[in-house]
Amino acid sequence: MTDPEMNVCARKKILRPVSLAALLAAGVCLSGCVGAFDPEVDAASPVAPRVVALVEANRTYPRWEDFPKATPAPEPVQVAARVNTLRATGGALAGEVERLEWTLGDAEAFQRDVAARIAATPVSPDAVQTTEDIEARAAALRARAAAPPSIDRPRP
Template sequence: MTGVEMNVFLSKKTILLAMTGLLLPAGGCVGSFDPQTDATSPLAPRIQQLVDANRDYPRWADFPAAPTDVPQPAQVAANVSTLNADSGALAGQVAQIDWTMDSDPTAFIESIRQRFDPAKMAPIGAQTPEEVEAFAEALRRRAAAPPPIDRPRP
């Protein structure tokens, strides 16, 4: 496949390199390593205090020591084998459960339906326009904002 078929022209690459070459010297003009604080700013003393307080890098002595009470590899291996044995015992207990889901599905569905009130589960039937408007008006009354609270004027 040629460069023309790949839509990669040499001029595009050249422009990219030229732009990078032009922007690198311009980016070097920014003084990012020695920022100046405006001395007339009301926050200048506080900013300088924070900068001076946090100027030092942490030392290795400041880091916490390595933990000494870590379990040995043999202890970790024993814990893993105990967990695997407990997992196998649990799987055996689960296998002994007499699951009832493999019974007749229609009987199961009927037993579920008997637990619920069918009136609450039934979809809304056909309504007349007057019933719909009355329902909407009741919702509007419920949605009305409460009266404002009287507050003393200053």
């Protein structure tokens, strides 16, 4: 037979007193926060009367009466009727879609038409620039941004 104490991890033997101490320490730390829920208003403050009046006016808010009422769930018969309506309208829509003609016609004629519309659209001069033009402009800007040569000053 094996001893049940041998299978228990050493941490488990220590864990209970340590967790109890941690729980007590957390309780002590949180007890200091209790006063934060009932702050005092500085009576010397010029806005103190207004603050107190606002707090007192809204002390009971929110009330259960202010929450919206839950709507009852629809009856199963109503749900079934709505589902059947959706199925019928879905079937009618599927029939309309089947009657549509989904062809573009001659693909080459379509391509020529699109190419003609593109050619008729004016192009911005910025879009006409090639990669070489852009790189040349960037090199010119880098050259302009270079620091001037240092001035030799005589040593005293």
